[in-house]
Amino acid sequence: MRRLAKARPPANVSPDGQTPRSFADAERAYLAALPSRPETVRFARSEYGRLEKRRLRQVMYSEQGSLCVYCERELCENNGPPHVEHWRPLSRDPQHALHWNNLYLSCPTMDTCDGAKRDRPLKGDDTDPDLPWPIELDYENLVGFTSQGVMCVRDDAHMDEATRRTLELAIDDRQHDGMPQRAILNLNHPTLVAARSAALDSERTRHQRDFENRTATRDEREQRATQLLRREQLPAFVSIRVSWLRGMLGRGR
Numbered sequence: 001m002r003r004l005a006k007a008r009p010p011a012n013v014s015p016d017g018q019t020p021r022s023f024a025d026a027e028r029a030y031l032a033a034l035p036s037r038p039e040t041v042r043f044a045r046s047e048y049g050r051l052e053k054r055r056l057r058q059v060m061y062s063e064q065g066s067l068c069v070y071c072e073r074e075l076c077e078n079n080g081p082p083h084v085e086h087w088r089p090l091s092r093d094p095q096h097a098l099h100w101n102n103l104y105l106s107c108p109t110m111d112t113c114d115g116a117k118r119d120r121p122l123k124g125d126d127t128d129p130d131l132p133w134p135i136e137l138d139y140e141n142l143v144g145f146t147s148q149g150v151m152c153v154r155d156d157a158h159m160d161e162a163t164r165r166t167l168e169l170a171i172d173d174r175q176h177d178g179m180p181q182r183a184i185l186n187l188n189h190p191t192l193v194a195a196r197s198a199a200l201d202s203e204r205t206r207h208q209r210d211f212e213n214r215t216a217t218r219d220e221r222e223q224r225a226t227q228l229l230r231r232e233q234l235p236a237f238v239s240i241r242v243s244w245l246r247g248m249l250g251r252g253r
């Protein structure tokens with residue numbers, strides 16, 4: 001999970017052959033009609049369903065460096081295109097059903113990310129605020145990793161208690177008031193931990209090859225981290241790679 005910058009929404013979200021309509025116009029028309037609709041969620045689903053998702057994805061790939069907004073697996077149009085995900089679920093927040101800042105690409109896996117989250121809100125319990133959108137918070141500074149690829153909420157990071165509680169529940173199963181709670185995004189699923197560990201191995205191997213007879217300086221490691229983060233297509237699990245390059249693995253654990 002990293003902070004993102006949203007690009008301008010698509011200038012046309014109509015399917016091929018239909019009159020072009022911008023995302024902004026679609027949202028405006030939707031919000032104008034919403035108060036008069038008795039079944040808001042059904043109306044939200046129907047209006048959201050009219051958007052040509054391929055055109056949304058085209059913009060979102062570049063916003064996210066073609067990585068899942070949650071787990072940082074690589075995304076592509078082959079093998080089933082990624083899901084356009086409502087950060088705040090449409091069924092609970094129809095007001096933001098067609099809101100650009102609420103839409104992100106998630107990998108199409110069943111047991112993690114949007115496949116695990118479904119209609120659950122990103123919050124610890126109903127009284128908590130929703131976890132801020134990734135345009136509002138530096139998530140990469142709130143979560144950390146172990147050298148085995150396990151993700152954690154850093155105990156040395158500053159955040160309010162509700163954010164910490166929700167982030168912890170997003171990543172792992174928790175106990176709350178003595179009751180078990182299932183992880184919302186399940187970001188320490190064994191396949192993800194193994195994949196992060198493999199990404200780390202590949203980064204280390206490359207590093208050993210490049211600096212065969214000496215230790216890389218801090219500046220050289222930072223340079224590599226910056227190079228990785230500037231790529232149009234980010235490498236899968238870029239956060240753990242950068243965390244290792246910056247000497248942050250295990251920090252705040």
Ligand SMILES: [Zn+2]
Binds near residue numbers: 068071072113
């Ligand atoms: Zn994912």
